[in-house]
Amino acid sequence: MISFDEALAIIGTAVRPLGTERIAIGEAGGRVLAAPVVAAIDSPRADVSAMDGYAVRGADVEAFPVSLKVVGESLPGLGWPGSIEPGSCVRIFTGAPLPAGADRIVIQEQVRREGETAIIGREPGPATWVRVSGGDFRVSEDVLPAGRLLDPAALTAAAGADASEAEVFLRQRIALLSSGDELVEPGQARSSALAVPDSASVGVAALAEQWGGRVIRRERLRDDLAQMQAAARDAASSADVIVVIGGASVGERDFAKAMFEPLALELLFSKISIRPGKPAWFGRIGETLVLGLPGNPTSALVTARLLLAPLLGVAQGRTIEDALPWEPARLAMTLPPCDLRETFHRARLAGGEVSLVGFQDSHAHKALADADVLVRQRANSAAMPAGEAVPVLRL
Template sequence: MIGFDKAFALIEAAASPLGAESVALADAHGRVLAAPVVAGLDAPASDTSAMDGYAVREAEVVALPARLRVVGESFAGRGFDGRIGPGECVRIFTGAPVPEGADRVIIQEIVRRDGDMALFGRASAGERFVRAIGSDFRAGDVLLQPGRRLDARAMVAAAAADRATVEVWRRPRVIVLGTGDELAEPGTAAHTPGSIPDSVSLGVAALIVQYGGEVIGRRRLTDDPASLEAAAGAALDEADLVVVTGGASVGERDHARAMFRPAGLALIIDRVAIKPGKPVWLGRAGGKLVLGLPGNPTSAMVTGRLFLAPLVAGLSGEAVGAALDWRPARLGAALGPCGDRETFHRAAWREGRAHPLADQNSGAQMALAAADLLIRRRPGEPEAATGDEVETLAF
């Protein structure tokens, strides 16, 4: 067995992007940039009003009161066609271009209107309420760097750059294989003696999508060696990554690895000295990556968060380490000393502290839903008291 840090380093080395492609910006949410997004225009494209009010020449409102003739209006997308002359102003709205000759906007709240005249009777604050041309960015500026995942905020920047398409890394295609005679489709287990709902593969599939992968298949398999080998071969033909859950017992019931041996399985990670999730493994078969996760729900989801999430993130073009953002937090309750395996406690964030859950069973499912943090404890660490600082990871 190897330690967690060594296993993560091997995951990082294996998780190379799968190739770039150009996609429409409207379809790019959640994808990772393979090339920078460069602005195609200035923003704003002209001096622009930051408020509703009146565009004026500042020199004409220095001495108050002042009366200026309103000679037109300027709207966003349809500006005033002309130049402001002496004794003139233009009604202007937020986002509208500032007319030629004007250099300030007076907010409407301190202006009185009398027909086609605007009356400026009191001094305004020093703010000019004009967003200068190019004050946000200039044409040619790099707005987003390669490796950035296009979240909601990045989508705004990419669209502002006036780009219809973006270069992104291809999503890894993933097939999830759930093994076990006992597994049944959720909704049918109560009517099938000896079966349990296949909860793990659904959680694993959701994790894959969350970190940038595309689930192209989720299949339940019985513990029949011939059918397992056939399913493994078919999955390797279709997917970039195959995730197999369960079947990781020692000896003759170790179906998860055996099903990939005809395809030349070469292990990268054998077992990892962690709790829960010691049976997790990673290998290559038929030129594709295969990740084996335990069958117990909590063990599967903990190892999925620790190994599958960064693996999928890396294959999709994101920095692998971005998926494991460890942050300090204070304990909401004491934890006993750690044993000889690195341990990841499930916890809930409450009242500004990490509270370890009472049920740490590797098969727990109700408690799993309550956990939104993992607390990392190194081998041999002593007891941690309430209020002590610990490493945590969003779960």
């Protein structure tokens, strides 16, 4: 049985990106850049106004009050073709280019308009309200680096750089296999007192998609070795990553690893000294990776957050640290001592303080939904008092 950090190191060594593709920027949300986004234009394209007001020459607003003749109007995308002469100004709107000769904006709240005359009664202050051409970025400048997740902010920047496409890492095709005779599709368990909704695979599938995977199949398997071996063959022929939920213990009908034996499974680790998640395992069949998760829903989702998220992150050119950004928080309560297994407690974070949810059992559903972070407690650590800092990971 290996430690959590050793398991992460094995995953980091075994995983490689599949390749890249170019896709339209409007379809790239949630993907990871394989190459930088390079600006095709300056931003702003020209000196533009940051406010609605009047474009003036600085030399004309040194003594007050001052009256200036309004000679035109500058609109975004249109501008004004002339040049401002001494004693004149141009009505201007936010985002519109400054006319030639102007070097500052006087905002409209500081101007009284009388017909074609703009009257500025007092010093408008030091702000020029001008966005300088190229002040954001220049043409040919790297706007976003390779490895950047294309979240809404990054997509906005890429589009602002006039990028129509982005080169991104390919998404891993994921086959998600749940094992257990008791499992049924959610909504059907009420028909039998012995049935259990297959909740774990729903959550793990959502997590996989969130972290860049593409779930191509989600299948429930009976505890029948022949059927499971057939499913394993089909999954290995079509998926880049196979995730198996359940069947990883030592019972007579736990076939999660045995189902892959005819495919020459290379087991890279078989157990991890963590709670929850001890039965988690990892291996490969040729180029296909196989990750085994515990069957209980909390254990499955927590272990997927700790192992599947970094696996998919590394497969898209990111780092394990990108997927597991631990941050400090203060305990709002005493944390009991930890035994030989490193423990990841479900908890809630508010105002920089973290409180464990009351029900930590591995089969819990509501308590899992109540939690928004994991608290990491190292193996063999002493009790920790309220107020002490602990590392937390957002779920």
